[in-house]
Amino acid sequence: MPDQAYPVTPDGRYFVVRGRLWRCSDPSLDPDRRAELVRELMAARSAMGRARRAGDREEGARARAAVDAAKRSLGERGPVWWTDGAPDWNRHMARNTPYADWWARILPHQVEDQRPLP
Numbered sequence: 281m282p283d284q285a286y287p288v289t290p291d292g293r294y295f296v297v298r299g300r301l302w303r304c305s306d307p308s309l310d311p312d313r314r315a316e317l318v319r320e321l322m323a324a325r326s327a328m329g330r331a332r333r334a335g336d337r338e339e340g341a342r343a344r345a346a347v348d349a350a351k352r353s354l355g356e357r358g359p360v361w362w363t364d365g366a367p368d369w370n371r372h373m374a375r376n377t378p379y380a381d382w383w384a385r386i387l388p389h390q391v392e393d394q395r396p397l398p
Contacts, residue, residue: 287386288304289301289379289382290382291362292304292307293360293362293366294369294370294374294379296374296383299373299374299375299383300371300372300373300374301369301370301371301372301373301374301377301379302356302370302371303355303356303357303360303368303370304355304356305354305355305356306354306355306361307361308361309354309355314354317350317353317354318350318354320346320349320350320353321347321350321351321354323346324343324344324346324347324349324350325343325347327339327342327343327346328340328343328344328347330343331343356370357370
């Protein structure tokens with residue numbers, strides 16, 4: 281699950297950042313396994329940054345593959361982790377999905393909560 285700073289859809293499948301849905305991790309994952317996968321994901325993301333700064337395309341490709349593998353294992357990419365046959369709306373704008381009414385109801389609160397402090 282994402283940091284609670286991001287709204288999560290009522291069914292727990294997505295969190296929303298800047299109006300876009302992002303698939304949550306599979307909640308059925310064992311907590312220790314999830315923690316291990318998150319560590320792998322963070323290490324792969326760090327490797328991507330190092331490769332980018334070094335201009336190393338081959339290492340960058342390996343790091344991107346490692347990020348993808350971790351995200352698939354977490355359930356954030358690839359086949360969906362739910363079993364009711366509902367489609368995947370990952371990376372879609374919430375306003376263009378079946379979550380549009382829910383998003384419209386919470387949007388004013390999100391905009392208000394994200395205003396810079398005076």
